[in-house]
Amino acid sequence: MNVFVTGHLGYIGVHLVKQLKDLGHQVTGCDIDLFEGCEFEPFTRPDKELIKDIRDLTPEELSGHDCVMHLAAISNDPMGDLDEQITYDVNLKGSVELARLAKQAGVKRFLFSGSCSVYGKGDKLDLSETDPLNPVSAYAVSKIEAEKQISLMADDDFTPVYLRNATAYGYSPMLRIDLVVNNLLGCAHSKGEIRIMSDGSPWRPLIHCSDIAKAFVHLMMANKELVFNKAINIGDNRENYQVKDVADYVQELMPSALIKFTGEVGDDPRNYRVNFDLLNTLVPDFKLDYTLRSGMDELYKKYIANGFNQDDFDGDKYVRLRKLKHTINKIKAEA
Ligand SMILES: NC(=O)c1ccc[n+]([C@@H]2O[C@H](COP(=O)([O-])OP(=O)(O)OC[C@H]3O[C@@H](n4cnc5c(N)ncnc54)[C@H](O)[C@@H]3O)[C@@H](O)[C@H]2O)c1
Helix, strand or coil: CEEEEECCCCCCHHHHHHHHHHCCCEEEEECCCCCCCCCCCCCCCCCEEECCCHHHCCHHHHCCCCEEEECCCCCCHHHHHHCHHHHHHHHHHHHHHHHHHHHHCCCCEEEEEEEHHHHCECCCCCECCCCCCCCCCHHHHHHHHHHHHHHCCCECCEEEEEEEECEEECCCCCCCCCCHHHHHHHHHHHHCEEEECCCCCCEEEEEEHHHHHHHHHHHHHCCHHHHCCCEEEECCHHHEEEHHHHHHHHHHHCCCCEEEECCCCCCCCCECCECCHHHHHHCCCCCCCCCHHHHHHHHHHHHHHCCCCHHHHHCCCCCHHHHHHHHHHHHHHHC
């Protein structure tokens, strides 16, 4: 198939391009390359690469593709809060316009990279797709509104699907350490401290970034009638954890590391344990390749092999918000 991947230079995108190419698909990537120079390891490039803003794409560039996988975004809560207007412009308006262009260009399937953070301050545990959404950030609101507006375009010729991904973790050649698991493990390895910013009680559904990529591939191949215009939680019921569970496993890996509760985020309002039965029902062949433990073991080995150190942990390279702020300051200084 001919597949168009946006955000292909990101943490999840680089896994996705590799998986698609390994399966023999033709891949076009489009990414503005916000995190240029932030590679942890070399990665696979798509067959064709457009280094540009998704908001500048044309129908001609999209035409001839069977599926658009849309991952490009301002990709977490703190970045989303940095400038809410940009977050809405890219994540909401940009996504809706991209879906419109894709439909106009005759693309049949549009897979949107959403997030379980739409459940936000969960009213109850084990949230499923029909439960109320309680967003606590501009990022989450942008994902909800994009789902809603894109859903209005669904018809016989255009099948959008909304992947509400669990929180990602694990090794990627475009590593991020601003995700809870990677952060706790990276801090323990580089500084000998397990720093928990909340009281450790919030629930999070977790999924390896490579398994999110795998879900995109499965949902591209899934029967149209099954997935048509559906929001689907992406993860596994057994992979819901409290932050303190993650810290405990870090401690098992590094017994000498000290646990510190910094309390810097106070009562973390984001607390959601999620139910993934719909995914199992619609795509029963899909199984996670990783558990939290196997994914953490892999990442720990990668930290060691790459000599990941305090400078890496404190620097800009692997923290999306810091890198973005750095780029903005540079642009301002040059203006
Ligand atoms: N990482 C997670 O835990 C997680 C969880 C749920 C959902 N998601 C979603 O999955 C997607 C990918 O996440 P990620 O972790 O790989 O993020 P990432 O920040 O590593 O990658 C996002 C990519 O999008 C690109 N981009 C941003 N704005 C763009 C624009 N206007 N035009 C073109 N490219 C642009 C960036 O350059 C970057 O390479 C995002 O939509 C994110 O919201 C991520």
